[in-house]
Amino acid sequence: MEKFKGALVVGFLRLFALLPWRAVQAVGAAIGWLMWKLPNGSRRIASINLSKCFPELDGAAHDRLLRRTLMDTGRTITESACAWIWPAHKSIGLIRQVEGLEILQAALASGKGVVVVATHLGNWEILNHYFCSLCKPVIFYRPPKLKAVDELLQKQRVQMGNRVAASTKEGILSVIKEVRKGGVVGIPADPEPSRSSGVFVPFCATQALTSKFVPGMLAGGKAVGVFANAIRLEDGSGFKAIFEAAPEAMYSSEAETSAAAMSQVVEKYVRAYPSQYMWTMKRFKKRPEGESRWY
Template identity: 40%
Template sequence: MRARLVKALLRFFALLPLPANHALGAFIGWLAWVLPTPAKRITRINLDLCLPELSPAERRRLARRSLMEAGKTLTETGPLWYWPAERIRALLVGTHGAEAVDRALAAGYGAIVATPHLGSWEMAGHFGAMRWNITVLYRPPRLQALEQVMRTGRATLGARLARTDAAGIRTLYAELRAGRLVGILPDQDPGERGGVFAPFFGVEANSMVLLPRLARKSGAPVFFAVCERLPRGRGYRLHFTPAPGGITDPDPRTAATAMNQGVEACVRALPEQYQWNYRRFRTRPPGEPPLY
């Protein structure tokens, strides 16, 4: 029942042109702000932890704006999974830095694109398929019935998907050996066995070791990609920046720290579009109390 409801909502969101879709998403996010929601509580905790240099009033304003952007993330999933390829292509109004990825792929070593939960990461994956041959690592949704919808939607423009399991990781290595592009979300909690604690905005965060390990073993350069959501549903603009050099350090904590610094730099450039309502610090070092 729940999966059918989610699918129906996504199809409804896909009926709306992007300006109306984003307006609805902003309204949903505003409701999440004015009501006593878990998303509001988590957002405020994260902003207090990560951006203490802002005044309380500035953090409140940022929390409200970020929840409105989170609402857009929800509603835009409909068109980005259900619209035809040509209609999705028309949403991209510009790119910056993609030529560096072109050059890296031309060198034959493959490349890794790290896309934080910032802006429209769904659109970033579509662009990777539009311009290159990309394989994207994904974590299956909690509702198993939605996995095929997700896979089909993310493959609309030709992206290939690899699950977060041993077979999926082998696929990523094979793609890099073949000189192709892989995409990873670098700012998820990887679970107790898949990460190492490293600072993120000055707070110890369980951070993935997979991305630095892929880069070190394959020799593939890493780029951070952010798909900026433009105001009033005017489309998207994609930005690419090289990752910090320390991301291939053999010490896991040093490499994860460099990776987190890359994510931080992306977030500071567009803080209102980061997914602050995600429980990024739910896994704590031994002996530390929970933060949420």
């Protein structure tokens, strides 16, 4: 049954990848519109997250943002299908604008290990190809449940000569070793960690359990941190890649100080492009002591 499900999912991904880019966007938006119109788990989770993170919104504003969010989520799904199937250079061609490239270049020339911090904002799959065209990093990722999809992603994500490391004990060690020897790694900042691996810090009007992984690698200036995002352009023609240097506080030896600084940068981009964040993920499953569960 798992093989059948995997083959079915991969088949749908290949179908999306056959469409012209404007159709990819239109189909994704239509999927998102249906997610907004029809009762489903993704709509429920996104609505809860938005109500907690943007409590200042009234009912009408909340619903408008929820609608835009789910339509952008649909676009991310179909766009990512293309990034997983297309040759990497075709995805890279969708990067129409670049801001802060000199920041990444300076980090790469520093002689230290470089930790590029990504988030589930815009389209991280397109970003991955572009980033890997600039250097040869190790990309840290959480494997999907379906083996066929995992095998596809492992193959597609290394087209530029980079490597991938799954979020296992072995993968974590390989990423740490890469940074220590002066290499480059790409790590998502926002998947929720275990309680022992994270600290609660402020994020969009709430507290979010945030990983100590990146702070631990940057502590004391052992490595250089750079944020990276690929933001969807309003005209739908492609994306703008943005690189930003990690703030000084992220190099603190105190994990909570560093994690809070990292969360502040993530929040800045989320507030700037709120509908492009993946609010459909259960980002806030674990809550501070005494606070009830959201989901």
